[in-house]
Amino acid sequence: MTMVTAGRALAAEIRFVEEGHRVFLDSDRHCFTVVSDSRPGVRYEIVVVRQGGWLRAVCDCPAGRHAKAGVQTACKHGAGVLRRGAREGWARWEDGRWVATGAAAA
Ligand SMILES: [Zn+2]
Numbered sequence: 001m002t003m004v005t006a007g008r009a010l011a012a013e014i015r016f017v018e019e020g021h022r023v024f025l026d027s028d029r030h031c032f033t034v035v036s037d038s039r040p041g042v043r044y045e046i047v048v049v050r051q052g053g054w055l056r057a058v059c060d061c062p063a064g065r066h067a068k069a070g071v072q073t074a075c076k077h078g079a080g081v082l083r084r085g086a087r088e089g090w091a092r093w094e095d096g097r098w099v100a101t102g103a104a105a106a
Pocket residue numbers: 044059060061062063064075076077078
């Protein structure tokens with residue numbers, strides 16, 4: 001698997017915040033949605049998956065689909081969701097990647 005470098009992930013996160021995106025949590029609390037800024041009315045679904053001790057956000061936007069195919073790309077939506085996780089205490093940025101904290105659901 002290709003890992004997104006820390007620099008790219010951080011850049012995506014900053015872009016997400018600067019563009020004023022908001023993350024919505026679905027009622028079942030398993031999936032997040034972010035409204036697209038370039039395609040009106042479109043929402044992307046982001047699922048946070050655990051791989052070992054670390055966290056990865058899987059997004060269904062075009063960049064996220066590339067990432068699933070193994071192309072190295074940083075999806076800003078996933079970065080924004082994990083940033084929210086850091087605020088809520090279930091994710092932590094550590095050694096260049098996101099890790100699950102003790103507060104994270106299995
Ligand atoms: Zn995305």
